[in-house]
Amino acid sequence: NAGVTQTPKFQVLKTGQSMTLQCAQDMNHEYMSWYRQDPGMGLRLIHYSVGAGITDQGEVPNGYNVSRSTTEDFPLRLLSAAPSQTSVYFCASSQLGTSGGNEQFFGPGTRLTVL
Amino acid sequence: KNQVEQSPQSLIILEGKNCTLQCNYTVSPFSNLRWYKQDTGRGPVSLTIMTFSENTKSNGRYTATLDADTKQSSLHITASQLSDSASYICVVSETSASGGSYIPTFGRGTSLIVHP
Numbered sequence: 001n002a003g004v005t006q007t008p009k010f011q012v013l014k015t016g017q018s019m020t021l022q023c024a025q026d027m028n029h030e031y032m033s034w035y036r037q038d039p040g041m042g043l044r045l046i047h048y049s050v051g052a053g054i055t056d057q058g059e060v061p062n063g064y065n066v067s068r069s070t071t072e073d074f075p076l077r078l079l080s081a082a083p084s085q086t087s088v089y090f091c092a093s094s095q096l097g098t099s100g101g102n103e104q105f106f107g108p109g110t111r112l113t114v115l
Numbered sequence: 116k117n118q119v120e121q122s123p124q125s126l127i128i129l130e131g132k133n134c135t136l137q138c139n140y141t142v143s144p145f146s147n148l149r150w151y152k153q154d155t156g157r158g159p160v161s162l163t164i165m166t167f168s169e170n171t172k173s174n175g176r177y178t179a180t181l182d183a184d185t186k187q188s189s190l191h192i193t194a195s196q197l198s199d200s201a202s203y204i205c206v207v208s209e210t211s212a213s214g215g216s217y218i219p220t221f222g223r224g225t226s227l228i229v230h231p
Contacts, residue, residue, distance in 0.1 A: 043159075107158055
């Protein structure tokens with residue numbers, strides 16, 4: 001049981017380049033989400049999904065796209081990277097439903113630098 | 116707008132001492148409150164969950180309290196260890212329209228440093 005995995009761990013992009021951050025979970029969780037974490041800002045929700053084929057925007061969605069074709073995978077796409085997207089990105093998953101069932105399990109993070 | 120405010124922003128204590136971290140929230144309707152520990156370079160890990168009917172819950176040297184009336188929670192760390200150095204994040208979830216619970220609001224965290 002690998003939990004939540006993210007690739008790559010580190011990435012350097014030039015302004016304007018595009019890339020996809022991969023996220024996968026093997027816990028059969030319905031809910032998956034992407035966060036970015038910047039110094040002094042805490043974790044901010046980018047996009048989330050409550051199941052395959054269903055996605056929605058979070059607090060800071062601009063410049064990012066997501067899709068959820070399977071329960072296991074939830075990739076995050078940067079369409080045209082900007083220096084403001086330099087951050088650490090975390091993917092998380094959890095069960096939906098009752099109040100005791102939504103512990104979020106986080107991946108190890110992807111540290112992205114945009115030059 | 117739902118908000119979660121944590122204090123202090125950072126804290127430095129000596130090994131073996133106790134400390135208390137605070138979390139105030141405005142999330143409504145309230146579903147649950149979790150405290151997460153985030154070690155440097157890693158993703159957050161859940162320490163404890165508090166639901167509306169719970170006042171106190173312990174996990175080893177960590178004790179969380181919840182006052183749902185004043186919308187405040189605290190995390191008390193007893194006999195601190197060097198490994199307690201981390202960021203502690205308060206996350207409050209609201210109940211969705213369908214009755215489920217998956218909409219979390221994150222605090223900015225308290226950075227704790229434990230010195231030998």
